[in-house]
Amino acid sequence: MRKRIHSTIYFVGLLLIAFFMPLSMFVTNASILLIVANWFVEGRYAAKLERIKENKGILVFCVIFLTHLLWLVNTSNFDYALSDLRIKLPLLALPIAIGTSEALSMKRLNTILLVFVSGVFVASVAGFCAKFFDDGTNYRSLSLFISHIRLSLMICLSVFVLGYFVVRKIFFTGWKVLIAVLVAVFLLFFMVMLQALTGFVCLFVTLLLVLVALAVRTKQKRIRVLGIVSAVAVVVVVGGFMAYVVHDFYKPTAENRQLETTAQGHPYDKVVDNGIIENGNVVNMNICREELESAWPQLSSIPLDSLDRRGQHIYATLIRYMTSRGLTKDAEGLSCLSDDDIANVENGETNYRFARRGGILNRMYVIMWELDVYSKTGESNGHSFTQRIEYMKYGFRLAKRNFLTGTGIGDVNDEYLSIYENDDCSLNPEWRNRAHNQFLTFLVAFGIFGFLICLFAWFYPAFSKWNSNGSTYYFMVFFVIATVSMFSDDTLETSTGAVFVSFFYALLRWATTAKLEKQNGE
DSSP states (O other), X not given: OHHHHHHHHHHHHHHHHHHHTTTOHHHHHHHHHHHHHHHHHHOOHHHHXXXXXXXXXXXXXXXXXXXXXXXXXXXXXXXHHHHHHHHHTHHHHHHHHHHTSOOOOHHHHHHHHHHHHHHHHHHHHHHHHHHHHOTTOOGGGGSSSSOHHXXXXXXXXXXXHHHHHHHHTSSOXXXXXXXXXXXHHHHHHHHHHHTOHHHHHHHHHHHHHHHHHHHHHOOOHHHHHHHHHHHHHHHHHHHHHHHHHHHHHHSOSSOOXXXXXXXXXXXXXXXXXXXXXXXXXXXXXXXXXXXXXXHGGGTOSSOTTSBOTTSSBHHHHHHHHHHHTTOOBSHHHHXXXXXXXXXXXXXXXXXXXXXXXXXXXXXXXXXXXXXXXXXXXXXXXTOHHHHHHHHHHXXXXXXXXXXXXXXXXXXXXXXXXXXXXXXXXXXXXXXXXXXXXXXXXXXXXXXXXXXXXXXXXHHHHHHSOOSSOSOHHHHHHHHHHHHHHTTTSOGGGSHHHHXXXXXXXXXXXXXXXXXXXXXXXX
16 A cells, blocks of 8 residues: 555656646656655665666766766855756756656556646647737747747657657547647647747757668568658758758849939948848948938837837848848838838848748748858857857867866856956857857866766666666657757756756656566557
């Protein structure tokens, strides 16, 4: 009876974490405390120690947290260090609590994953409703409860879980398959709305590896051929999409020729051309500010020397928007703008296409624009993609200066601010952040030795002998998603990221046994 109570509490705790992870970190953390408290009260420490002996990867994974703890000796900012340890505590607590608890049946594991998908679906519906009721909502804020990047990773995992459910006829059979398909399509649609490039990169890489793995592991020739053809098709489609984006960005929609005077006879301003373009059209060309200042008040109540609704200088927004339309930036050009165009400018849209098409196409255009500006001017302030290039550049400098022992976990932030200041960084103070690359953060904080230790602790448990394991497919999908995300983000540096990684690493790697998998047809 006592064993059943603890087993029920453990299972309910896992369900709560799975459902509320994309919805509430308060409930998620409370559920983690419930599982840990239940683990201590349950006892049975001899059996738990035996499970650790059978799964040495549990202790190896915990080395990531222990490395953070050990590097306190190289830290001077203990307030930051202790806060960092608190965020990363799930990296220690969840693998031990889940990995040493009584093994779950595959039915229970699938139930946990279904509940997780349900939570992600609820979070996505909430974000969709926010956009529906307020069309001016920024794409980042569509994720109402957690970071939009973390939510995109959860959406990505959910889509692959639903796909597996359908193929293996788990929960969804007959007409219910349509429900799974519709949910997956909606999640992908919402990820497009989020403009979450990290999520789509993870989706692409994971899908490619799943198809390759299918082709390699299957003994059926027809399925092998299908896997190879599908993998090639994915590469061709993504490559074609990228080629279209590049061509669309650089193809001019108007003749790029400097004129002498406007239709009203005023000379155009002499503006230095820095090569910046919109829809292939040169921005700093054919601008007559005198006519713009005279004609703009007749079209808008927002002064031309003020800010648009996104806090940008509306004059710069107007110039870029008119350039995107292929118009001269003068009174005649203004007369060609519709009421919708004026509203777009007031709302901070710098390109007319942004108001007509959304999602990933807009995000890809913005990235192309940021890269183009960065290559021509070196400017990256406020540009999320090219700022990451600067973060990594200064991160490698910082790692080189502290190559052997690193900065210590508490001093990473301080050292970044210091190197930005001392090396005359072009980034404004409000944009000076850390690496946005988890592996580089390991290198900066711990030096080369700590970095190698963390890499070993991350990869070894994933590829060690699967003598007692969770679902191979589930774990492979999660592991690829988490690993890819670490190249473009500090995935473990937030509470949500640390819980997402530690929970699913432990759940999918150690929560069930190979024997149970075989019994359930895995």
